[in-house]
Amino acid sequence: MKYFVPLLLVLLMAGFMPLNLFAAPxxxxxxxxxRILGERMYREGVLPSGEPMQAFAAGExxxxxxxxxxxxxxxxxxxxxxxxEVIAPPTTGRILYELREPYxxxxxxxxxxxSYAVTLxxxxxxxxxxxxxxxxxxxxxxGRSTMKVMPRYQIEDDDxxxxxxxxxxxxxxxxxxxxxxxxxxxxxxxxxxxxxxIESMVLPLQFNIDRKNSLAxxxxxxxxxxxxxxxxxxxxxxxxxxxxxRWVLKGPSSTWYSQLENFYKKNPVFALLGGISHxxxxxxxxxxxxxxxxxxxxxxxxxxxxxxxxxTIYLSRGFRQEGxxxxxxxxxxxxxxxxxxxxxISRASRRGNALKNGFNDSxxxxxxxxxxxxxxxxxxxxxxxxxxKIIKTQDPAVVIVWDDASAIPxxxxxxxTTDWKGLLLTSGTWLGDDLWALPEDMRDGLYMTWPYRLPHxxxxxxxxxxxxxxGRKLEDFNSEIISKAYISNExxxxxxxxxxxxxxxxxxxxxxxxxxxxxxxxxxRLSFGQxxxxxxxxxxxxxxxxxxxxxxxxxxxxxxx
Amino acid sequence: MKNVQRxxxxxxxxxxxxxxxxxxxxxxxxxxxxxxxxxxxxxxLFFLSATFAQATESxxxxxxxxxxxxxxxxxxxxxxxxxMGRSICATQCNAFSTDYLNYSEAGGWRIIKMASQEQxxxxxxxxxxxxxxxxxxDRYEIRINELSYPDRNILGEKIDxxxxxxx
Numbered sequence: 001m002k003y004f005v006p007l008l009l010v011l012l013m014a015g016f017m018p019l020n021l022f023a024a025p026x027x028x029x030x031x032x033x034x035r036i037l038g039e040r041m042y043r044e045g046v047l048p049s050g051e052p053m054q055a056f057a058a059g060e061x062x063x064x065x066x067x068x069x070x071x072x073x074x075x076x077x078x079x080x081x082x083x084x085e086v087i088a089p090p091t092t093g094r095i096l097y098e099l100r101e102p103y104x105x106x107x108x109x110x111x112x113x114x115s116y117a118v119t120l121x122x123x124x125x126x127x128x129x130x131x132x133x134x135x136x137x138x139x140x141x142x143g144r145s146t147m148k149v150m151p152r153y154q155i156e157d158d159d160x161x162x163x164x165x166x167x168x169x170x171x172x173x174x175x176x177x178x179x180x181x182x183x184x185x186x187x188x189x190x191x192x193x194x195x196x197x198i199e200s201m202v203l204p205l206q207f208n209i210d211r212k213n214s215l216a217x218x219x220x221x222x223x224x225x226x227x228x229x230x231x232x233x234x235x236x237x238x239x240x241x242x243x244x245x246r247w248v249l250k251g252p253s254s255t256w257y258s259q260l261e262n263f264y265k266k267n268p269v270f271a272l273l274g275g276i277s278h279x280x281x282x283x284x285x286x287x288x289x290x291x292x293x294x295x296x297x298x299x300x301x302x303x304x305x306x307x308x309x310x311x312t313i314y315l316s317r318g319f320r321q322e323g324x325x326x327x328x329x330x331x332x333x334x335x336x337x338x339x340x341x342x343x344x345i346s347r348a349s350r351r352g353n354a355l356k357n358g359f360n361d362s363x364x365x366x367x368x369x370x371x372x373x374x375x376x377x378x379x380x381x382x383x384x385x386x387x388x389k390i391i392k393t394q395d396p397a398v399v400i401v402w403d404d405a406s407a408i409p410x411x412x413x414x415x416x417t418t419d420w421k422g423l424l425l426t427s428g429t430w431l432g433d434d435l436w437a438l439p440e441d442m443r444d445g446l447y448m449t450w451p452y453r454l455p456h457x458x459x460x461x462x463x464x465x466x467x468x469x470x471g472r473k474l475e476d477f478n479s480e481i482i483s484k485a486y487i488s489n490e491x492x493x494x495x496x497x498x499x500x501x502x503x504x505x506x507x508x509x510x511x512x513x514x515x516x517x518x519x520x521x522x523x524x525r526l527s528f529g530q531x532x533x534x535x536x537x538x539x540x541x542x543x544x545x546x547x548x549x550x551x552x553x554x555x556x557x558x559x560x561x
Numbered sequence: 562m563k564n565v566q567r568x569x570x571x572x573x574x575x576x577x578x579x580x581x582x583x584x585x586x587x588x589x590x591x592x593x594x595x596x597x598x599x600x601x602x603x604x605x606l607f608f609l610s611a612t613f614a615q616a617t618e619s620x621x622x623x624x625x626x627x628x629x630x631x632x633x634x635x636x637x638x639x640x641x642x643x644x645m646g647r648s649i650c651a652t653q654c655n656a657f658s659t660d661y662l663n664y665s666e667a668g669g670w671r672i673i674k675m676a677s678q679e680q681x682x683x684x685x686x687x688x689x690x691x692x693x694x695x696x697x698x699d700r701y702e703i704r705i706n707e708l709s710y711p712d713r714n715i716l717g718e719k720i721d722x723x724x725x726x727x728x
Contacts, residue, residue, distance in 0.1 A: 332648075333645065333649070333687070333689065335642070335645065336642070336645060336687075336689035336690065337689055397689070421688060421689075422688055422689075423688045423689070445688075457660050543686065553656060553686075554652060554653075554655075554656035555652065555653075555656075555686055555687075556652055557652055557655070
């Protein structure tokens, strides 16, 4: 009891201290404190006091700024975006406090720079006063009112000073890994990965880097190439030399973080491109978050699923995505089987668990009929007789088997049985090449998840892939990995062009987020959006067609999250 | 009446008078005939080899394709749910519709419309429903010769790209 009162006092002080601190004028705060408080106002719409900022949308409708945050239009980097008719100009101090003219000095004749510069209205440089006025009333230094989509924020002077001080630090110096001459990249390889798979990833990435560098060299010797490259990239990006390092992680995954620290210390790169691991990836993901290091499209089966993380953009949610899609597909027709149960049999392995958990989590969200889960121990084979017996006893509407090709005989027995009417589903990708040789008599009765574009519809992209193989044969590589690396290349190129010479990591990720949906190899659709970290969100449910060279036939649209 | 001058064939003597040696001209004519004959022979051989190549490689293949414009569900005697049936048939008919980009993007091709608004009846593919999907489709014939396909030359023969640059 004698410790209770002092403890209470300490707790009260701890509770009130931030309030006292937050009430302090900006001059009395450290740079780090301003950054933290300003960042919270900018990103979350929360005042230093912890209260939500008050804002007025469309001129007069009161809204909470936690919904209408600065970041939602001006992006995390503060470098803004143009989306349709909505223009969100940059809000970084470096740009705000400069005169804006209808051209970008030194880049007047670069088409993309030019069209960007003429889209933004010219204005004098802001001062602290005119910037505060703009945030509060939406009137710029020209006396011109901004678009109505820009809310007007009600912020006290001290808080406004913190926000403005933060804006002055926002994207003020180029990120590490970007210099006047160089842009450094690296790719992470987990030791022990199949050499063909490694080469299938590294070769396209290196090709892209070499192509960019040779374009710079060629444009020094050839005026026509120079003009084309200048128009496409602008003088700054054209002159930059790209490098790509391979960071090979060895030993147990618990040591990877420190290995990454060593690599990064020796060569602090701008971003990680690709990366390959069939097992763990969490240490790499965490390292990127801790060091604010972007990583685009690592080729991993088990991505870290955290919607609040920012630095890593994955191609998909990995194996789990097939389970999630299966749940959504079945939920869409659950009216047809009402209360009948779902029987889910999964291999007790990391892949089996990912598929099972993906299904269960999505199914639970839909609040559909009960699921019976049966786990298959590692090393055992799914027994057809036992499976038929369970089906006969439980009469489930759906039987899901998350297992490899060893389950085919059992799946065949269920697909052929006439005693049961229901839907039999498995993972098409887990069957591997055996999928294409499934016996004809089971094809009508077996449904499969397929998280890619259907192969016969993907052939047309082979031409694009062959272009990056420098004359080597596509068959010598893992075409799935080649396709994924190709996507990294394309996205990297598009993002860097959109960045207009502003080499900030946040802007790099912002620029990817703002990319339009594009047709790429392998995936039916890749979509990007602010904070979205899994580009492919869908999966097909398919059946195998008839014949010696069968095709996959769609039984669902691209089922998305 | 308008005075029309008729052109008269120039006689050999007149040619000689004009300084043209008739024998030399005959030699030249013979030479031209030989040249023409060899050209005809060359062209015939060229087309023969092209025809032979076509016959052996068969570079033009024909694909029948459907572009589905409408769909419906016919429950028949099953009494299946119309709304759910239509939803499933939407996917099934849509999947039946050819993605013509698979053909038209890769190489040379021609697409010829053969029939409009044909009605196709497909058995519904769903274990919980019976009945048929009715897909209304335009039927096309896609003739693919892949002349501009990077892996083939103008005769449709495969090219080995082993020593070519990736660019």
